[in-house]
Amino acid sequence: MDNLAQIKVENLTYRYPLTDYNALEDITFSINKGESIGIIGRNGAGKSTLCFALSGLIPRFFKGKYNGKVHIDGEDIREIPLDRLVKKVGLVLQNPFSQISGAKMTVYEEVAFGLENIAVPREEMVNRIEEVLKQFGLWEKRNENPFELSGGQLQRLAIASILALKPEILIFDEPTSQLDPQGTNEVFESIGELKKSGMTVIIVEHKLEKLIEYVDKIILLHNGKLIAYDEPERIFSLPEIDEYEVGEPFQTTMCKKFNVRNAKGYYPVKFQEAVELLRGVIK
Numbered sequence: 001m002d003n004l005a006q007i008k009v010e011n012l013t014y015r016y017p018l019t020d021y022n023a024l025e026d027i028t029f030s031i032n033k034g035e036s037i038g039i040i041g042r043n044g045a046g047k048s049t050l051c052f053a054l055s056g057l058i059p060r061f062f063k064g065k066y067n068g069k070v071h072i073d074g075e076d077i078r079e080i081p082l083d084r085l086v087k088k089v090g091l092v093l094q095n096p097f098s099q100i101s102g103a104k105m106t107v108y109e110e111v112a113f114g115l116e117n118i119a120v121p122r123e124e125m126v127n128r129i130e131e132v133l134k135q136f137g138l139w140e141k142r143n144e145n146p147f148e149l150s151g152g153q154l155q156r157l158a159i160a161s162i163l164a165l166k167p168e169i170l171i172f173d174e175p176t177s178q179l180d181p182q183g184t185n186e187v188f189e190s191i192g193e194l195k196k197s198g199m200t201v202i203i204v205e206h207k208l209e210k211l212i213e214y215v216d217k218i219i220l221l222h223n224g225k226l227i228a229y230d231e232p233e234r235i236f237s238l239p240e241i242d243e244y245e246v247g248e249p250f251q252t253t254m255c256k257k258f259n260v261r262n263a264k265g266y267y268p269v270k271f272q273e274a275v276e277l278l279r280g281v282i283k
Helices: 047-055 082-088 107-117 122-135 151-163 181-196 250-257 271-279
Strands: 007-015 024-031 036-040 065-072 089-092 169-173 200-204 217-222 225-230
Touching (some): 007 047, 024 047, 024 065, 036 047, 047 089, 047 169, 047 200, 047 217, 082 089, 089 151, 107 122, 122 151, 151 181, 181 200, 250 271
Parallel strands (some): 036 200, 036 217, 089 169, 169 200
Antiparallel strands (some): 007 024, 007 065
8 A cells, every 4th residue: 555645444344333244344445645535335335334434433432343454644543632633534424414513503603613622712713614614605604593504505514614623634424415406516516626625535425426526536345345446437347336236327327338438448437528429429
């Protein structure tokens, strides 16, 4: 693995308490700073468990049988003090209602809540709150109750609250699973901005047409095992990909139907590339 990797996972195996099977089994991979990584797999593949391990919730919060190592910037994640860990890794859950504190009456106070807990000086706190609320289009909503926001706005608030802590890595565990198309677009636009800024982003997402437009590589999990870790076009060109029941982007399905491959010999996954190649065969 790359010695300069920001994240290194080595032989990670994890079993939840009171279960008789491994949720993750002998997982090894690395992620460099600034990369955007997608995680895919059918239900029960271990996607959320991997997110919990990468954020430190496993084994700090979720106990169980834990073997192997997760390193962030060369440090074992189990040994990083919590006040430093929240500045290194942020986790956005699939249900924003699980992430919003419920203890604050306004959007502004909700973002301030996390900053207060890590003792950010007041002047810096004010600057951070204004910055993230404007970045996520919520500045005009700053005095509203968080639970009066739309689903997309509430998820953006959850992202903003984490981003205000200035983590170096942001993990999204199915951030659009409960959102309508407009909310989905809003969240992915925000993810796109984070990617452009150079932040390391990890995304679990079933909406593959959206996901592949934003990631550099994909981790394919199945029954807790890492099956493949590669560029999206290589993943969806695997001969055995259907065995893992993850689906594929619609445009890739169309390219397979007409046996259309790109110059590298893979089925296209990006929409625009697929359209251009299909034009040559569909009259």
